[in-house]
Amino acid sequence: MFPKKTKEFEWVRTGDAYVLFDPVTNENFNLDPMSFIIWLQCDGKTSIDEIVDLLSAENNQDIIKAAVSGIIERLKQNGIIK
Numbered sequence: 001m002f003p004k005k006t007k008e009f010e011w012v013r014t015g016d017a018y019v020l021f022d023p024v025t026n027e028n029f030n031l032d033p034m035s036f037i038i039w040l041q042c043d044g045k046t047s048i049d050e051i052v053d054l055l056s057a058e059n060n061q062d063i064i065k066a067a068v069s070g071i072i073e074r075l076k077q078n079g080i081i082k
Contacts, residue, residue: 004044
């Protein structure tokens with residue numbers, strides 16, 4: 001699977017979070033830093049496994065894959081990626 005942003009959002013960092021803003025619909029989406037990093041990688045060319053590899057350290061791929069999969073699902077449910 002190659003997740004892709006549904007559109008380009010404007011974004012701003014506010015403290016420890018990131019806010020995505022859709023200027024067309026005036027919708028805001030709040031993302032924690034990990035979700036934001038994953039969202040940035042959703043270019044339609046980078047696979048979930050590649051995102052996991054990017055974020056993984058020694059022997060923690062299973063944990064990271066579970067976290068990335070959950071975040072990808074949440075981003076899809078919110079219509080931020082497809």
